[in-house]
Amino acid sequence: MSEPLFRRLALIGIGLIGSSIARVAREKGLAGEIVVSTRSEETLRRAEELGLGDRYCLDAAEAVEDADLVVVCVPVGASGAIARWIGPSLKKGAILTDVGSTKGSVIRQMGEFVPDGVQFIPGHPIAGTEHSGPDAGFAELFRNRWCILTPPADADEAAIAKLTQFWQACGSMVDTMDADHHDLVLAIVSHLPHIIAYNIVGTADDLETVTKSEVIKYSASGFRDFTRLAASDPTMWRDVCLHNKDAILEMLARFSEDLSALQRAIRWGDGDALFNLFTRTRSIRRSIIEAGQDTAVPNFGRDIAEAGE
C-alpha cells in the first residue's frame, strides 16, 4: 500500500466540514492517523460513535501535537481563539489550514499565533449544505467542487503543493488567490445569496395578510429554494456576516441599487428592461450547468432519505 499523504491529520471542529474531511480522508487513506478535537464532550462522543477518527481529545493543543496537517473547521469567529490555543503545540514543518468561509478575517485572527516553521495556508472548500454537526458530513461533499487556497506571499511552494494534493485527493479542484479577492468574490456568490434568503424568509414569516400555512402550502412557487439556504447554521452565518463586513456591505449596496432599478422598471411598466435583465440572467444559469456546477447540493440522496424518516 502507498504511504498516506500525511502521517497525522488533526481536525479541530467536527461538524459538517470537519466530519466530511474525516470521512473522505479515511476512505482515500490520506492520513496515517486522524485525531479529532472539538469543544463539546457530547459532539466528541458522537464523532467517536460515528468512528470519524482514531483518537479523540477535548484539548485542541493535545490534538495537534506531532500532526503534519492541522485543519481548523470551526465558525470563523472562533478561529483566533483556536489558533491561540494550538499555536504553541504545533510541530515545526506542520501545515496549518482552515476551511472558513471568510479569509481576510481568519488570517488576521490566526496569523499572530502561528509559530515560525509552521506553514499557514488558509483554505475554503466551496462545498456545503444547510446541515451542520458530525452526522451531516459525507465523504463525497467535496467531489467536483472548488477549493480556494489563499496562501500568504511568502508561503512555501512545497506546502501549497501538498495541500493542493490533499484537496484534489478529496475530489476537489483547487484555485489559489489573494484573501481580499476571495472575500469579494464570495460576498456575491455565497454570502449575499444567504443574506437574501434569510431576509425573504423572514419577510414572509412577518406577513399578516398571508398565513404561514399558505406560505408552506404554496412554497413550490419559488419560495422553497430560499428556505433551504435560510435553514443554514445561525452561528456560522452570523460569523460570516460579522467577519466579511466590508465586502458584504459593498455587494449589498450594489444589490440595493439594482433592486431599485428593477422596482422602477416594474412601476413604469418598462417591459424591455425586465425582459433584457431576465434574458441576461438566464444565460448565467446555462453557463453554470455547462460547467457542471448545477447540482444544488451533491448529497447523493441524503435529503430524500431524511425527508422519508
Ligand SMILES: NC(=O)C1=CN([C@@H]2O[C@H](COP(=O)(O)OP(=O)(O)OC[C@H]3O[C@@H](n4cnc5c(N)ncnc54)[C@H](O)[C@@H]3O)[C@@H](O)[C@H]2O)C=CC1
Ligand atoms: N456549512 C457549510 O456549508 C460550509 C462551511 N464552511 C466553513 O466551515 C467552518 C465549519 O462549518 P461547519 O462544519 O458547517 O459547522 P458545524 O456547525 O457543522 O461545525 C462546527 C464545529 O466547530 C465547533 N465549534 C463551534 N464553535 C466553536 C468554538 N467557539 N470553539 C471551538 N469549536 C467550536 C463545533 O463544536 C463543531 O464541531 C465554518 O468556518 C464555515 O464558515 C465552509 C464551506 C461550507
Ligand SMILES: O=C(O)C(=O)Cc1ccc(O)cc1
Ligand atoms: O448549501 C449551499 O448551497 C451552500 O452555499 C454551501 C456553502 C456555504 C458556505 C460556504 O462557504 C460554501 C458553501
